[in-house]
Amino acid sequence: MMSSSHLGYGLGLRRPHYGHFLNERPRSVDWLEIISDNYIRAHAGYHDMLCDLRTDYPIVMHGVGLSIGTTDALDGDYLSALKGLADKLEAAWVSDHLCFTGINGQNSHDLLPIPYTEEALKHLIPRIHQVQAVLGRELVLENASTYVEFDGASLSEAEFFAELHARTGCGILLDINNVHVSSFNHGWDARAYIDAVPSAAIKQYHLAGHTDHGDYLFDTHNAPVADPVWALYDYARSVHGDRATLIEWDADIPAFEVLEAELDKVRAR
């Protein structure tokens, strides 16, 4: 039996499939995840569309612009807009990434890694508390794919997540593809990473495709889930149990039926 937070199996809502969701309301999709940043400044027509879809689907809000790791002040306008939309949609939860996207007022629009040190923990913990206070709900943080690591880390990425959860109550969106990609790129043990994440913190799994460049993997979200990622997903479920799971596909977006087939693969496991 699914727990109340196990929404089932979902898809990211992307522009090419707006019409299909609005007109067909496919029941093969249990819930929708939206990229928060695409909608919080958007005009009322988009909000009307999301409210309409919300009548048939639980909605999870997933952001890329929070920049929880930066040393710049948190953006109050961004947070209040995020809260406004989350309240309007009765979002199942609100997530973003453990990263920084910019500093000193500038923005790379990328998910840049932070050093996993005690100093970083001390910086992030009050910021996560602040975000959770503004949102009035738990913040869920995702592991990003990374290509470089800071030296001198005192904790592994998974241990860092565990500390954040223990000290703030934040949830974890465990992106299985990102664990695989980062583990390949840095020579980590992907299963040890999965083992080190606290089960109670995991709110959701992400699955996605990546591109193999030979000497590194690149997180592209433009392909079916790769076999090693499926195997790692099975392993994560054996360790931590089932959770709400999402197929992410953000580039070269295929026909809805292709995404539906990926969801069928998740259900069949």
Next chain:
Amino acid sequence: MNYRRQLEQLYEAVTGRAAADMHLFKAARGNVLTLPRRLNIYADGYGERLRAAVAADYPALAAFMGAGAFNAVVDVYVAATPSRHWDLNLYPIGLPDLVSPGPAKDLATLEAAIVAVFWAADSAPLTPTDLTGIDEAAFAQMPLDLRTASRLLRFEAAPNAYLTAHRSGAAAMMGVGPEHLLIVRHDHEVHRHALEPLEYDVLTRLSQGQNLTEAIATEAAAEHLPHWLGRWLTDGFFNQS
């Protein structure tokens, strides 16, 4: 090195503003990818992301200028313009400042205005119903504010006709202007309304805070007003309050 400086070092390397101190980063276990190549994955992505965002908003300008000249302007813009907002949609709006005066700049200004209007804040439109019960004298003294999501534009060339032809897939030729336009978002869509020169003058005066009596400066304008008013209200030119 403290946490903030660590982030700054990575950010400066990613955005090409300074070389990173390689001692900051860990050499990978069991992987031959060098640190410079690792940083380049981020640096390449940074440039590609910003260039793609700009290119997506100026398809007609790219066609008008040709790929080589357009990409050169975009490269200069990206190199000179760090993004200062979490919303990448706003990043391309400053491109017209880098385009030389002339038809290309007019077209860039038009495409930038469309983007700005699309992302501008919502406001309710003034409708004929809102004017029910207001007598003629009071109406003549009313300030009429153009919609928050709108831009009033005048061009020497004819970029609007070019854009229309480009979007329809027809052979687009830049004609001689002038063109007068109101770009407005109404009913959740961005509309480009061609204006008569006199109509443009009246809307300009209204946008500068004059009331209707002050803005209707000529007999010709007064003569056209009933026709214009009908369209202005139907097409949502003004804010409700």
